[in-house]
Amino acid sequence: MEALLRLEHRHVTVGKTVDVMHRIVTLTEIDARQLREMIAAAQQAIFQRGVSLAEKEVYRDILDKYSARLVENHVGSGNVLTDQIDKLLNGDGALGPNQPRRSSSGQRRHGRPLPELA
Secondary structure (H helix, E strand, O other): OHHHHHHHHHHHHHHHHHHHHHHHHHHHHHHHHHHHHHHHHHHHHHOOOOOOHHHHHHHHHHHHHHHHHHHHHHHHHHHHHHHHHHHHHHOOOOOOOOOOOEOOOOEEOOOOEOOOOO
16 A cells, blocks of 8 residues: 555656656747847847947847857756756655665665666
8 A cells, every 4th residue: 555655656746747847848948949039130130231330249249148048048947857857766756765766876875786687
């Protein structure tokens, strides 16, 4: 019975985590699309005839700013997703309370090496 309760808890936890991850990806893509549109508009404007040097410098600054924000947007969201995946695999609901978890070194937390796969 306890095993069934743990599985149900894991099912609920995984479902919530996947929903959060989906929302993060969706919002990241919306933000990224808006930033790419701003970058494209600035790129077009910088090469139009009649644009003064001062205006080109403003557009260049816009390109620098929004390009950096685009990278930061993806890095930040990637970090959040990585944390969510880690919580899903290693956090609450991942395994029962008395079951050993794998460490990044390929060993279980109790220090015994994992069996080799054939």
